Amino acid sequence: MSRPAPNRPLDPRRIGVIAMHTFTQLVRMKVFYFLGIFALILLASNLFNIQGLDRADLEGVDVLRSIRSWSLGTMTLFSVVLGIVATALLLPKDVEDRTLYTILAKPVPRLDYLVGKLGGVILLLFASLLVMDLLMSGVLALRSHLVVEAQEAAALKAGWPKDQIESLRLETLRQGTTWDLQGAVLLVFLRSVVVSSSALMLSIISTSTLFTTITGFIVYFIGNFQETARAAYFSKDGTGPLERLAGLVVATFFPNFQLYNVVDDLIAGTTLTLKDLSGPLGMTAFYLVLHLFVSWLMFSKKEF
Amino acid sequence: MKARHRNLLAVVVLAAGGLLRLPAEQAITARFREEGLLSAPLEIGIKERIGQNSSAIALAGLRTLVATFTHLQATEAFTACDWPEVEKLMETTVQLSPRGPYYWDMGAWHMAYNASSWYRMDSGLPPLRAKAEAHRWIEKGRNFYVRGIANNPGDWQLPSLYGQLLSDARREPDDKAAVEAFRKAVATGKAPPHIHRQRFFAEARAGADPKEMLAAVSSLLAKQGNRVPTLLCLRYTLEYQLHEPEDPAALALEIFGSEEKALRNLGEYHVNNLLDRMPERGVEAAVRLLERRRGISPEDDKSFIRQKEKDGERLALDH
Numbered sequence: 329m330s331r332p333a334p335n336r337p338l339d340p341r342r343i344g345v346i347a348m349h350t351f352t353q354l355v356r357m358k359v360f361y362f363l364g365i366f367a368l369i370l371l372a373s374n375l376f377n378i379q380g381l382d383r384a385d386l387e388g389v390d391v392l393r394s395i396r397s398w399s400l401g402t403m404t405l406f407s408v409v410l411g412i413v414a415t416a417l418l419l420p421k422d423v424e425d426r427t428l429y430t431i432l433a434k435p436v437p438r439l440d441y442l443v444g445k446l447g448g449v450i451l452l453l454f455a456s457l458l459v460m461d462l463l464m465s466g467v468l469a470l471r472s473h474l475v476v477e478a479q480e481a482a483a484l485k486a487g488w489p490k491d492q493i494e495s496l497r498l499e500t501l502r503q504g505t506t507w508d509l510q511g512a513v514l515l516v517f518l519r520s521v522v523v524s525s526s527a528l529m530l531s532i533i534s535t536s537t538l539f540t541t542i543t544g545f546i547v548y549f550i551g552n553f554q555e556t557a558r559a560a561y562f563s564k565d566g567t568g569p570l571e572r573l574a575g576l577v578v579a580t581f582f583p584n585f586q587l588y589n590v591v592d593d594l595i596a597g598t599t600l601t602l603k604d605l606s607g608p609l610g611m612t613a614f615y616l617v618l619h620l621f622v623s624w625l626m627f628s629k630k631e632f
Numbered sequence: 633m634k635a636r637h638r639n640l641l642a643v644v645v646l647a648a649g650g651l652l653r654l655p656a657e658q659a660i661t662a663r664f665r666e667e668g669l670l671s672a673p674l675e676i677g678i679k680e681r682i683g684q685n686s687s688a689i690a691l692a693g694l695r696t697l698v699a700t701f702t703h704l705q706a707t708e709a710f711t712a713c714d715w716p717e718v719e720k721l722m723e724t725t726v727q728l729s730p731r732g733p734y735y736w737d738m739g740a741w742h743m744a745y746n747a748s749s750w751y752r753m754d755s756g757l758p759p760l761r762a763k764a765e766a767h768r769w770i771e772k773g774r775n776f777y778v779r780g781i782a783n784n785p786g787d788w789q790l791p792s793l794y795g796q797l798l799s800d801a802r803r804e805p806d807d808k809a810a811v812e813a814f815r816k817a818v819a820t821g822k823a824p825p826h827i828h829r830q831r832f833f834a835e836a837r838a839g840a841d842p843k844e845m846l847a848a849v850s851s852l853l854a855k856q857g858n859r860v861p862t863l864l865c866l867r868y869t870l871e872y873q874l875h876e877p878e879d880p881a882a883l884a885l886e887i888f889g890s891e892e893k894a895l896r897n898l899g900e901y902h903v904n905n906l907l908d909r910m911p912e913r914g915v916e917a918a919v920r921l922l923e924r925r926r927g928i929s930p931e932d933d934k935s936f937i938r939q940k941e942k943d944g945e946r947l948a949l950d951h
Contacts, residue, residue, distance in 0.1 A: 376704075383741075393734060394700055401697030408692075489860045495824030499789070519693070552692055555673040558658065580650025584657050585693060590669045595696040596732030598669055607660035611653065618649040625642040629635040 337437035343444045346431075350448020351455075353421070354414055359452065362406055366399075366460050370467055373398035384482035385496055388475035392503040395471060396595050399464040400512055404591065406460070407453055407520035408548060414449045415527035416540035423535060423632060432632075439624045446528050446620065453520045461513045465505045472504030502597065511605055512594040518612040519588035523548055525619035526583055532626045550578060551585035583615055668784070671695065671730050681724050699729035703738070713754075715747040719772065726780070733789040736780025744773020744797050770803050781816070791817035792827045799834055801907040807838035825857055836866060837909050846870040862908075864888060865901040865915065872914030880918040881925065895922040899936030906943055 373394045422428035431441060476497050483493045527544040534540050560567055560575030567575075587608055594600055664670035674687070674695070706721035722739030729735055751757065751765035777794035784790055795813035798806045814831030817823045832852065836845060849867045852858045868887050877883045881891070888894035901908075902915050919936050923929075930937040 386738075389734070390703075397696045397700045401694045401700075404693055489826060491824060491857050492826040495826065498824075549692060554657075555661075558654075562658075579654055580647050584653075584661075586670070586673075587657060587660060587664075589671075589693050589695070590664060591693065592696045592729065593669050593671060593731040596729050597734065598731050600669070604664070604667070604669060607663070611657065611660065614649070614653055614656075618646070622642045622646050622649075625638050625645065629638055631635075 335435040335437060337439040338443065339437075339440060342436065342440050343447060346436075346441060346444025347447030347451055350418065350445050351451045354417075354448065354452045357417075359410060359414065360456070360459075362410070363456065363459055363463075366402055366406065367463060369398055369402050370395065370463055374467055374471060384479050384486055384488065385499075387479045387482045388471075389479075389500060389503060392468065392472055392475055392500070393595075395464065395468055396503070396509065399460070399467075400509075400516065400591055400595055403457060403460050403464075403513065403516045404519070407457060407516055408523050410456060411449065411453055411520040411524035412527045412541055412544035412548070413537075414452060415446070415524045416531055416537045416544060418445045418449070418528075419531045419535050420537045428632060438628050439620075442528065442620060442623050442627060446525060449524045450521055453517060453524065457513060457517050457520075461510070464513075465509070468505045468509075472501055475503075476500050508594050508598070508600045511600040512591045514605065515588050515591050515594075515608055518608050519585060521612055522583050522585070522588075522615045522619075525616050525623075526551075529619050529623045529626070532623050532630065547582060548585060551583045552589075554579060554582065554584040554586050557582075584611075587611060668731055668786075675727065681720075695728045699725045699735065702728065703735060706738075706742070710742055710746065713750055715743070715750065715769065718742050718747065722776070726776075726783075730783045733780060733784060733787050733793070736776060736783070736790055737793055740773040740776035740780065740793070740797070742773075743776055744770050744803060748773070748803065767804065770797075773797065786820055786822075788817045788820040788823040788827060791820075792823065792830065795830065795834060799830075799837060799909075801909055805837075805909070807834060810834040811838050825855075828852070829858065829860065829863060833862065833866070833908075833910060836911055842870050842873045842911075846874060861897040861900065862910070865897055866910065868898065868918070869911050869913055869915055873911065876914070880914055881921045883914075884918045884922065891922055891925065895919065895926065895936075898922070899939075902936050903940045903943060906940065906947060 374391065376391055376394045419428070422431070432438070479496055479500055480493055483496060488496075523544070526547050527540055530543050530547070531540040534543075557575040557578035560571050561579055562575075563572070590598075590600070590604070590608070661670060665672070702721050702725045706718050706725060709715075709717035709721060719739075719742075722735065722742065725735045726739060748766040748769040751769055752762050755762055755765065757765060774794070774797060777790060777797065780790045781787070781794060791813045795810045795817065797803060798810035798813055811831065811834045814827065814834050817827050818831050829852065832845075832848060846867065849863060849870060853863060853867060864887055868884055871877075871883060871887070872880065881894075884894035884898060885891055888897060898915050898919050901910070902912065902919050905912050905915075916937070920930065923935055923937070928935050932938060
């Protein structure tokens, strides 16, 4: 007689089923409508042509900057909102639909339930950012081609030598679809993963969507003030013990979202190496494990 | 373990995790700042300038997005020729997005070129005042470039753009400083060939030793991509300076390959030199000689000698 499989936590198949179910559940809530808004913003940024300044090197380059800046800005905004709201919805929705009781009555470890739920949100964020990235890259590739043509025409008219035109072409293409830009999108995704895992912890304390959403945004904003908190804690002079303590509390309990603000400088044209990405990748993994573990500690004996 | 104890343990784990990651995050932040991947936190003055809403957006990881808006506002102010407003908004823009040459270049360019020209020609101020204002805005533009270069070490564009400003005949040129700026651009190792040539031209304007210059010209001209008219003309004038030839046309023919090309290149060089301020000993002599051979009189509208006279008159009127 075969014995039933032990109810071991972190079963990939079980987690996969919960994650896919959560993903489908969120998709049915029509969250992808925001992609329409993203397309409109992309279109609007593409229409900007603020300069007519009689300099070949500035011909149309502002459009590329505005596409990069607006697209990545919108991606950040949507992924943060989606990460917080989608996660905040999970537990209350399952309680309301009573699916939580059905799942927890089965031999499903609570850790698997949490990992699966968060996995579904992360999958949703990944899919959304992938679509937005494809849209942005497509528009940028097309537009940078047009800008290069316009610049070459202006440079030829101004009598620039060939090598100067070639270097201008290369510089302009750096404002288009580059690997650095894909690195920036990855950082946006990593930030949204940390936002979601923080929201998951909050949702276990409250199980109220509104509370989790509001506190989720507060945590996000405070996480962007980490520099100030750390400065207060590490400052040797001019800072009182209370201030230092407050700095330490913020620095230890709140995630540091400033790490992901590398995106700002990538939009401006800074180059990124794979080694540079390892820091944020490692920190995101750390946050994910920490937040999931803390969530599980609070959730494992929680009664509904 | 009771639920209350587990919650307490959760808080302890969160705090311990926080303490554990603190040094790692400090190290990553420091490395990113060093590599220019992370800008300094916003100053209080900037937060006040961009307003509460924008400040909140900027703090939420959207600094560049806010910089795009302040830059748009600066462009509006530029259209209205409101230069103090342009300066204020470009200052805010570069504080929000200090990396990358674009905003620094735009700000410096608005101040040193657009604002200074407007004050000199369109402000309606008395001539002395207009000149002083133009000078003040050129200085502001130069200063903006200098700050941009300091904020973007390793960038070749800003020092070369600064060098171009310092070489501009209409904007109180400073040839020695221009040489330094171009040298800085070349020292990054990323500057394209035309910047190497511009450094060389700046050295020529600053009065470098003709013998050394000629040696450098010859090595530059050895590369096919560098055989641009200005460099060929410079070789001609340097050779002329060092060993004045009996027949300038023969020297020109040797350098340019044909009389037609020699006349076209040296003629353009002669006319453009009103603003380019390059060495030009022997150029006029060669142009006159080559034009005479082709039956072009110096009074003819086709003559480069005549064209330079006309341009000189027009430029004198502008000033």
